[in-house]
Amino acid sequence: MSTAADSATHRRAEPVPAAPAPSRARLQTVLLAVGIALAAVNLRPVVTSLGPLLDDVRADLGMSAGVAGLLTAVPSLCFALFGLAAPALARRIGPIAVVAAGMGAITLGVLARSYAGGTTVFLLLTAVALAGVAVSNVLLPVVVKRWFPHRVGPMIGLYSMALSVGTSLAAAATVPLTAEMGGSWRAGLGIWSLLAAAALVLWAVVALLRRDRSGGGRPAAGEGRTAAEPSGPIVRSRTAWALAVFLGLQATSAYATMGWLPKIYQDAGVSDGASGVLLAVVMAVSVPASFVLPSLAARRGDQQLFVVVLGICGIAGYTGLAFAAGTASWLWACLVGLSMCAFPLALTMIGLRARTPGGVARLSAFSQCVGYLISIPGPIAVGAVYQATGSWYLPLGLLAALLVPQMVFGALAGRPRHIEDELPRVPATA
Template sequence: MSSAAGTEAPLIEPSRAASRPPAERSSPTGRSSLGWLFALAIAAAAFNLRPVVTSLGPLLDQVREDLGMSPTVAGLLTAVPSLCFALFGFAAPGLARRLGPIAVVTAGMGAITAGVLARSFAGNTAVFLLLTALALAGVAVANVLIPVVIKRYFPEKVGPMIGLYSMALSGGTALAAAVAVPLTSALGGDWRIGLGVWAALGALALLLWIPVLLARRGSGGPSGGAAAGARLPITRSRTAWALACFFGCQATGAYVVMGWLPKIFQDSGISEGTSGVLLAVTMVIGVPVSFVLPNLAARRGDQRLFVVVLASFGIVGYLGLAFAPAGAPWLWAVLVGLSNCAFPLVLTMIGLRARTAGGVAQLSAFAQGVGYLISIPGPILIGRLYEATGEWYLPLGFLAVLLVPQILFGLRAARARHIEDEAVPAGAVAAA
């Protein structure tokens, strides 16, 4: 099947290129030096995919007060990232077919940079939300297409490259959450400067992607995307649905943790400063694990062992938070952080469950789009349960129970299958 992801030259060795399908081959000119630049650009892009969200949370009270934002609108901000990731993520494969995935990711870095910088000058809530959505649109297309880029240009190194991508993403998430407040204070205490400064990281990533884009065009490939080939009826694939539901379950837990974990610790008597550090621990633990886990997972025929182990960490962590949050807070933070490493695992499985870059593009958009839609009610429901009971037993019990379907969907998604074998294009069987 021909690739649906553009015609840029794959960065693979000539000896291995011969064994790839025709749609995956291209000229090896300039491969070595561009490969290093490409890897660095992928890491820089990944580092920018969460500060848009995690730098805002600690400063939200200041933003609300200055812009006159109502509590209802502020509450909706918790659902906006998942909604944008889903809606714009669904559009990413179509854009990649027209323009090529590198061009779309480059544009995504431009959108992140422009949105983050411009929203720091917003004079009202509507403009702030619109510019935040612009930045999140850039995040969404990069979310979907970076695994596609890795599959197409590093087909022999999917595990290590997904590991690099996941590690950089976790690092950006943790850094923004940990330093947003002290950095803003060091820069004079103005939230506009504290949020706008993150545009510098987006600009750096953009500067790395521009020469990659130009080098690809200079290598002889056309400036736009190639003909897409047959689109898979992906909704026929049980593996695709399992991946989408697995993604949705893990995303629900991750966004609840990012939004509510400090409050859980504070309600148990732990100080605000320590609770913030504990949240950072849950994110930092994902940095080394996100680098190692995809490589280990890619070496196995299936990834079912990892699905069960990570979920088991989460069950113990959530129960510990429910019944003894102040008893071993560092242990619970580490266990919950390890459970959230289901994210790099599902990214790895997306790259492994399709044979071609075009298949990965469709699977990535479907799994992440549907998955993020599934995750939208999670943080809101947790808030309602807490408001109704005044305790964390029921919300944390819900998160622990949610890991059971996560395991079941994960076990189905982790089997060594390819969506091309399940989602056969209409007429393909008859033609064969």
């Protein structure tokens, strides 16, 4: 009897296996935060590394001017189409596993297209990489909401800043890297697969540590298992539509600016080199602002003030470009760069306008997919108006005018409400 009692006492005195859990949890949290940043860095080089080398790619592959022009619309189309599949995939295997697969698609697509022998294969492999970008675009806000529920602002800020860094880095470094590697566009595009491969390895490790299966693993702290998930069609949510239109108008301005800003400056007498630097200024301004803005926005119940301030910056910037692009050039670049911070603001609102990760997934997919579809005609229309008029007054006036409805829909999306309150709900199963 005493032996059994002593044995029981000894067993109770043994160290419990759960003791190292806090350290492991901290490690997983740090790895996931680094993974979010590294994934975000990889979401734009697929596109921005191609622009500086497009002439070389066209010449080598025999790509027509029409197909080359189509490439400007392919990213938005792929983001919209492939992003729709992200929520269903996340429910089946978990958001972390899907993002890891997205990093794999980016790695494969970017590397393989650098060996493409024809235009069709090049386009298909670019679409593979963009599919990885699309699902990651949609699900990274979901990962933030689920595993960082009380740090949505700072984590969206980290994500947005890293995305801006990746955009600027690929645009600025692709040509010098290509020159260092012998001048081949294949090496210049393929080198970015290494960055994607690093993200893939890290996300694979995170997925293994989290054992992200069947809905994405453990719920975040404070996320109840009986939380009601939105079950009605999300098209019935006014907030979702407002956010989608806001995102679409923002993307219209962003893609038109990135595509045409150097030409606007050059037509005003600014040198080719200086115009490229000014485009880099637009991107660089958004790096620190993208980090700070989401945290500030998340502290407020609504984000309407930020929507209006960014819209006014954009109107002032485009007006200055229209009438005095060659004068105070840096000022207009900074103002336009600030207006483009509407994107991280929209990402923040995606995380705030839904209570549950499931709601964030549906809202992210809907708003980004619809928004990217809305943005497709914008840059094409700006170019068409410029060709028809021979000046930038009307195209820049169009971009400035679009900021008015952007502010209206952004203010609607920025109201303190949740899509769960606008849709029928059913209790989630345990």
